Amino acid sequence: MAKVTTPKPAELVTSIDLKPSAQQWMDIPTEIKPGTFCWGAKAKNLNIVEFPNARDWNPSEEDWKLPENWQEIFLTGMKNLLDKYRSFKVFMDICVRCGACADKCHFFIGSGDPKNMPVLRAELLRSVYRRYFTTSGKMLGKTAGARDLTIDVLKELWYYFYQCTECRRCSLFCPYGIDTAEITIMGRELMNQLGLNTDWISGPVANCYMKGNHLGLEPHAIMNSIEGMIDDIETITGIRINPSFNRKGAEILFVTPSGDLFADPGTFTCMGYLMLFHELGLDYTWSTYASEGGNFGFFTSNEMAKRLNSKIYAEAKRLGVKYIIGGECGHMWRVLTQYMDTWNGPADFLEVPVSPITGTRFDTSRSTKMIHITEFTADLIKNGKLKLDPSRNDDLIVTYHDSCNTSRGMGLLDEPRYIIRNVCNHFHEMPENTIREQTFCCGSGTGLNASENMELRMRGGFPRANAVKFVKDRHGVNMLANICAIDRATLSASMDYWVPGVRVTGVHEMVANALIMKGEKERETNLRGEPLPGKEGN
Amino acid sequence: MKILLPLFAVVALVVIAFVGVQANLQAFFGIVIPYAAVAIFIIGFIVRVFRWGSSPVPFRIPTTAGQMKSFAPWIKQNKIDNPSSRLGVFARMALEVLVFRSLFRNTKTELHDGPKLVYGSEKFLWLAGLAFHWSFLIIFVRHFRFFMQDVPTVIQIMESLDSFLQIGAPLLYLTDVVLVGAVTFLFLRRVVMPQIKFISLPADYFPLFLILGIALSGILMRYFTKVHIVGVKELVMGLLSFSPVIPAGIGSVFYIHLFLVSALLIYFPLSKLMHMGGVFLSPTRNMANNSREVRHINPWNYPVHVHTYQEYEDEFREKMKKAGLPVEKE
Numbered sequence: 001m002a003k004v005t006t007p008k009p010a011e012l013v014t015s016i017d018l019k020p021s022a023q024q025w026m027d028i029p030t031e032i033k034p035g036t037f038c039w040g041a042k043a044k045n046l047n048i049v050e051f052p053n054a055r056d057w058n059p060s061e062e063d064w065k066l067p068e069n070w071q072e073i074f075l076t077g078m079k080n081l082l083d084k085y086r087s088f089k090v091f092m093d094i095c096v097r098c099g100a101c102a103d104k105c106h107f108f109i110g111s112g113d114p115k116n117m118p119v120l121r122a123e124l125l126r127s128v129y130r131r132y133f134t135t136s137g138k139m140l141g142k143t144a145g146a147r148d149l150t151i152d153v154l155k156e157l158w159y160y161f162y163q164c165t166e167c168r169r170c171s172l173f174c175p176y177g178i179d180t181a182e183i184t185i186m187g188r189e190l191m192n193q194l195g196l197n198t199d200w201i202s203g204p205v206a207n208c209y210m211k212g213n214h215l216g217l218e219p220h221a222i223m224n225s226i227e228g229m230i231d232d233i234e235t236i237t238g239i240r241i242n243p244s245f246n247r248k249g250a251e252i253l254f255v256t257p258s259g260d261l262f263a264d265p266g267t268f269t270c271m272g273y274l275m276l277f278h279e280l281g282l283d284y285t286w287s288t289y290a291s292e293g294g295n296f297g298f299f300t301s302n303e304m305a306k307r308l309n310s311k312i313y314a315e316a317k318r319l320g321v322k323y324i325i326g327g328e329c330g331h332m333w334r335v336l337t338q339y340m341d342t343w344n345g346p347a348d349f350l351e352v353p354v355s356p357i358t359g360t361r362f363d364t365s366r367s368t369k370m371i372h373i374t375e376f377t378a379d380l381i382k383n384g385k386l387k388l389d390p391s392r393n394d395d396l397i398v399t400y401h402d403s404c405n406t407s408r409g410m411g412l413l414d415e416p417r418y419i420i421r422n423v424c425n426h427f428h429e430m431p432e433n434t435i436r437e438q439t440f441c442c443g444s445g446t447g448l449n450a451s452e453n454m455e456l457r458m459r460g461g462f463p464r465a466n467a468v469k470f471v472k473d474r475h476g477v478n479m480l481a482n483i484c485a486i487d488r489a490t491l492s493a494s495m496d497y498w499v500p501g502v503r504v505t506g507v508h509e510m511v512a513n514a515l516i517m518k519g520e521k522e523r524e525t526n527l528r529g530e531p532l533p534g535k536e537g538n
Numbered sequence: 539m540k541i542l543l544p545l546f547a548v549v550a551l552v553v554i555a556f557v558g559v560q561a562n563l564q565a566f567f568g569i570v571i572p573y574a575a576v577a578i579f580i581i582g583f584i585v586r587v588f589r590w591g592s593s594p595v596p597f598r599i600p601t602t603a604g605q606m607k608s609f610a611p612w613i614k615q616n617k618i619d620n621p622s623s624r625l626g627v628f629a630r631m632a633l634e635v636l637v638f639r640s641l642f643r644n645t646k647t648e649l650h651d652g653p654k655l656v657y658g659s660e661k662f663l664w665l666a667g668l669a670f671h672w673s674f675l676i677i678f679v680r681h682f683r684f685f686m687q688d689v690p691t692v693i694q695i696m697e698s699l700d701s702f703l704q705i706g707a708p709l710l711y712l713t714d715v716v717l718v719g720a721v722t723f724l725f726l727r728r729v730v731m732p733q734i735k736f737i738s739l740p741a742d743y744f745p746l747f748l749i750l751g752i753a754l755s756g757i758l759m760r761y762f763t764k765v766h767i768v769g770v771k772e773l774v775m776g777l778l779s780f781s782p783v784i785p786a787g788i789g790s791v792f793y794i795h796l797f798l799v800s801a802l803l804i805y806f807p808l809s810k811l812m813h814m815g816g817v818f819l820s821p822t823r824n825m826a827n828n829s830r831e832v833r834h835i836n837p838w839n840y841p842v843h844v845h846t847y848q849e850y851e852d853e854f855r856e857k858m859k860k861a862g863l864p865v866e867k868e
Contacts, residue, residue, distance in 0.1 A: 013649075013653040016649060018647065018648075018649060018733070019732040019733070020732050020733060020735075020736040021732075021736075022732070022735070022736075023736075024540070025736060025737070050843070082593065083592075083593055084593065084594070084596060084838055085593060085594075085595075085596060086590055086591070086593040086594060086595045086819060086821060087595070087599065087820075087821045087822070088593075089589070089590055089593045090590050090816050090819050090820055090821075091820075093586075093590070093810070093812060093816060094810060094812055094813040094816030094817070094820075095810065095813075096742070096810050096813055097734075097737045097738055097739065097742050097810075098641075098663060098667070098734075099663075099727075099731070099733055099734040099737055100640075100641055100644050100663060102733045102734070102737065103645075103646065103647035103733065104645075104647070109647055109649075109655065114733070114736050114737075117733065117736075117737065119737050120736070120737055123737065135808070136808055136809075143543065143740055144739075144740075144741065145739040145740070145741055168601055171601045171822055172601055172603055172640065172643065173640055173641070173643055173644055173645075174640055175634070175638050175640050175641045175667070175817070176813055176816060176817045176820050176823070177601055177634075177640065177817075177820040177821075177822035177823035178820070178822075179599070179601060179822045182599070182822075209845050210845060210850075210853070211850075212850065218854060218857060219854050219857055219858045219861055219863055220857050220858070220860065220861035220863075223861050223863070245863055246858075246863050246864055247864065248864070288854075288858070288863065289847050289850050289851075303842055306842050307842045307843065307844050307845075310842070310844045311844070311845075311847075314844070314846070314847060315847065318847055336830075337829055337830055338597055338598055338599050338829050339597055341829060341830070341833045341834070342596070342597055342598070342829070342833065342834045342835065342836050342839065343836075343839065345833050346833050360609065360610075361609075362609040363609065363831070364606075364607055364608065364609045364622075364830055364831055365609070365830045365831070366830075366831055367829075367830060367831055367832055367833045368829075368830045370830075371609070375608070375609055375610075378610065378613075379609070379610060382610065382612065407602070408601050408602055408603070409599075409601075409602060410602055410606060410827075411602035411603075411604060411605055411606030411607075411616070411620040411827060412606060413604070413605045413606075414605050414608070414613045414614075415608065415610075415613065418613070431657070433645055433657035434657070436604075437602065437603045437604055437619070438643075462653075462655075463655055466653065466654065466655045467655075470654075
């Protein structure tokens with residue numbers, strides 16, 4: 001497949017026009033543009049998880065090799081979803097098209113494509129809903145805003161449901177709480193029934209199902225990866241850490257996104273977890289079977305998400321742990337907060353999480369029995385259980401990016417901030433319309449973090465990057481902290497493109513840099529092997 | 539077309555009522571249509587809400603709009619925008635329904651040179667929405683003077699507040715001005731703002747024109763043409779007591795007004811106007827964010843095919859043993 005080139009930032013910005021033309025949107029044909037879509041799923045990956053209509057296909061070709069009765073599959077599927085989800089039914093019916101959501105979407109702001117206005121993204125599907133499920137749409141057709149489900153309409157739906165990262169920012173501003181994430185979830189579920197998945201999502205799903213994690217790391221590879229980190233930690237601190245894997249009888253199971261095991265800067269965050277847990281003497285274990293906190297199944301179908309998620313409780317039960325700590329990740333925490341217990345609970349074989357260090361009982365997780373590592377660490381710091389030297393992070397001028405899912409699907413806002421303020425001395429917030437519940441997506445969530453759609457990612461990442469640029473210009477910010485594995489990978493690319501000079505870090509990388517460990521040698525470098533402030537001459 | 543079509547539709551409704559009255563069909567427009575409209579409205583509304591209600595809420599999916607209830611008492615929860623209790627949800631819904639909390643957050647995104655994105659405050663939609671809905675409600679309640687033999691004190695107070703400017707005779711109601719102004723604004727933004735124009739459908743213009751028609755015909759009656767008010771009250775009371783009468787001498791403007799109101803009632807349950815009921819059923823707003831504390835039950839949750847640990851170990855046993863990992867079966 002031909003290599004797609006991404007326009008330069010200046011070119012990209014000039015192409016943005018936030019004022020749509022005067023045309024009728026139904027009359028504007030959709031062109032599937034290179035650089036803005038992901039490759040189609042491979043048959044072998046869909047077959048592994050028994051997904052329907054598996055075949056190799058290419059979105060840029062005319063023929064999508066659809067099953068003959070694709071319309072019937074789509075419409076029957078839609079009926080089923082309407083019957084199963086009140087959200088879907090209500091959201092199909094009550095939009096008044098006030099337009100409050102229109103300019104809240106990072107993809108619209110970065111592309112100016114009016115079909116990326118959340119209201120219109122939903123209208124793409126609503127028009128089909130009206131045509132087949134409402135009397136007025138059946139009778140009045142286009143006058144009632146209805147249209148036939150043609151092959152071009154299907155392609156348009158596919159194209160735009162893979163230009164939404166389910167970040168829910170639009171939902172925040174909607175007077176009825178209409179959530180485009182919910183509509184995209186339904187849309188993708190319908191695409192899934194037609195085998196119209198993307199390779200970047202279905203590959204990780206197949207990997208996660210068979211091998212326990214998205215990256216497809218086999219048990220020994222996970223251990224090797226962590227071995228490598230342990231060697232680095234020893235070099236930096238003089239301390240040899242000895243974590244356990246698949247150990248029965250441990251008190252705590254730790255689950256983090258596999259991205260943390262694989263590439264910088266996620267690996268530095270992972271080193272942070274290892275060092276923190278070692279310092280505390282925590283009785284915990286990693287699992288190679290439940291070695292994924294994230295859930296790309298969530299971007300295919302509800303059932304697949306449940307199938308992947310099931311491993312976490314199953315493994316906790318098999319190992320006989322008391323509770324679970326989860327690492328820094330975005331969509332992982334929406335799934336763990338709003339779905340896991342409903343799918344795979346009740347976790348009555350676990351206990352309400354209690355910090356063995358501080359004795360704090362995490363009652364707010366008394367049903368899921370799983371706590372976020374920033375909750376765990378914030379509690380440690382508050383209780384004075386960590387010796388911290390924030391000056392080791394003095395070379396960092398930090399700002400913090402709230403992940404969409406932890407903000408709008410959970411509300412974990414101040415715990416990470418509390419940690420950041422305690423482990424570094426220079427912290428500046430981005431403008432208020434771009435943080436906390438109003439945070440902007442990195443631009444590459446929901447499995448859109450491929451390379452073939454780089455233009456789309458950079459467009460979607462523009463609002464976030466622009467807010468970073470604001471604090472870079474004003475305060476000299478050079479480090480973008482976050483609590484999400486996908487952010488760590490994708491914001492790095494987006495910063496290089498939009499705001500060169502700003503790097504990306506997980507919160508626990510900064511914790512570990514500041515953490516004074518018992519018996520450590522005098523540290524010369526940070527976890528990245530760069531000289532600590534004041535040690536540059538050594 | 540998407541503007542003209544609904545405009546013609548409303549004009550057609552006016553013409554139909556006018557011609558009908560000229561043809562002495564007062565009983566049809568004054569009795570049959572209003573009864574039918576109210577019946578369709580009530581039944582239609584209930585059916586729609588019932589249909590929504592018949593689909594379950596499988597997951598607890600509030601849009602959390604502030605700090606959650608933390609494990610730590612020293613982290614302050616935003617109890618309204620991220621509620622964890624019923625009381626919090628009640629407050630969130632009340633703010634949403636009564637003062638349009640979410641719309642109040644509205645911003646306007648602008649791209650300046652630099653490039654620099656700016657998110658300016660944009661309260662006009664919120665203000666116009668609030669002005670429209672509240673004045674509509676007050677006007678509706680004010681109409682109860684026609685529905686009751688003795689006008690209750692509450693309504694008398696409301697009327698005097700509404701006309702406190704003491705302009706003209708009969709006294710000018712503020713809400714009349716506000717309603718027409720707000721509806722006009724809501725219409726104009728659909729014509730002037732490119733984004734809003736792009737997304738607007740005939741179904742967005744039609745109710746605006748219809749409501750404007752209702753308001754203008756009402757204003758015409760009160761301030762300009764004057765109707766036979768005693769006759770109107772007689773007619774309305776007759777409808778309410780199920781012994782309808784058609785008093786003579788009520789002008790055709792009244793029948794046009796009544797016909798447009800009937801059209802609105804009939805149109806209501808078939809349209810986006812059902813957001814009035816739907817907002818209460820929106821799962822992103824009406825649920826507490828407590829799914830980590832209390833398990834939410836999905837009525838259609840079903841067992842799924844999973845890849846078990848045993849299957850995983852069977853595939854990787856040799857590699858696991860070699861790496862020194864414990865295994866269940868040797």
